[in-house]
Amino acid sequence: MIRSDLPVLLARPPALVVGRTGEERSFDCRGILRPRTLALLATALVVSMIAAEAQSQGAASRPGILATLWLWTPVVFGGFLFNLLTSVLSMALGTAAGLLLGLALISLVRPVSRSAWYVTQFFRNAPWLVLLFYCMLLLPFEVLLFGQTVSLPAWLKASVGLALPVMANVAEIVRGGVQSIPDTQWQAADSLAFTRLQTIRMIILPQCLKRMTPPWMNLYAILTMATTLISIVGVQEGLTLTRAALVADGRVELFVPMYLMLLMFFFLYCYPIARWTIALERRFNVKA
């Protein structure tokens, strides 16, 4: 059993509901939800636009809310794409570092596993935003590499800042995955004269991969949502551009539909990932 501590998606045990008398009700929301939630969101957007339209009746000379929203859509969407880019970069960095840290966690050399444990706990328990500030303010803006001055742009530093907590969480996922493999596998490998490194590489990790995928995807969804944090430390992304567009247009009635639009972009990206994760968990039967 995997000991994931990501609270986002708990596997559903066979649906058993505190029903009234008798009938069992299943909460398999796969069928119900996908179109419904979308419909709900779209309704919210439309209602907010109609409300905004009604508010702006006084100024007839300006373009309608829908037209204005459409005008700004490419800007907001471009910013959102930058969020996705940051999330991919941070995830790649964090996964690579986390894999190493996770292997250090299960190391047999006591000082190594001990210090890896402290690092993991530290980066998991510090708030993401604080770590982000840490990286933004304390990393230099340029470094001397082989006699060459290489500048570190803000978005790169921000990606590193986001990669740190990802690293710690990936390390935990790796540890949990490795520990979920039965001891007999290790013993069998031992008896076949595999070295420890060979055992991990050829026997343990390939088996963990399946079990680690759902929590890893979960983490990716969390990271994607966390990428908006970089707007606070002054990197331009979706939220910054939305705000800038609102300021540029200067219409109060545009606030609700614009932010809803940004929320919808994120929802449309993250919700399928969440559904897919649950489906994978079911298929691999990780937490049965």
Place this chain on the structure above:
Amino acid sequence: MAGFEDFFRWLNDHYGINFSFFYDSFDRDRLLLGIWTTVELSCLCLVLSLAIGVVGAWLQGSRFTLLRRVMQGYIQFFRNTPPLVQLTFFYFAVGGLLPRVADASGQAVPLVSSFGWAALSFSFFAGAFNVEIFRAGIEAVPRTTIEAAESLGYGRLKAYVYIVLPLAFRISLPALNNNLVNLVKTTTLAYAIGVPELLYAAAQIWSEQFNVWEMMNVLLVTYVALVGVLVWGMARCERALRIPGYDT
């Protein structure tokens, strides 16, 4: 006490390590206010989100399809959108639509303060997770236990409050633990709308004293300590609530 302050002043003068809040009363008050605000915000959100979780999990077992779907919509929406954008949406978009009211001195102030919006927004965010956590806990309560309660004449609400919830709560504690830790860490986002919490206070200090490095480490240590206190408290709670022989 004076010696204590002098030590940090000396540390600053000789080594340039500036923990200004140890000797400067203005900075100290700011930082303490920040810590207090963070604790207050965390506690408020904790209680509210737990309430949302308990009520929401009950509503999810409701016989009205519409009610269940609304709950599902709420959960999925808040779980799959960034908390920072939610907060911004509430504070700037929804807050902008609400009327202003006169405060004690007759000044027009927003109906809900930035602290209020932060508390509401984070509670909704963490509450959405709590509903799912409690639901999983409720589903893990054996069917036979509920049937036993029904045969003793408990109604749905009574059985929920007296039988199911106490058991479900114990089962969901580990997951709840994680979510509440996340909640405390999420309170840093309130910085974005100017709530004077810990991060905000620290940012104010380092922008005046230029002691970014020191304040950063103070921040990290303080948050780790705050989370540590919470984890310790939850572990005690878990131990106190353990039913001998009922291990899940």
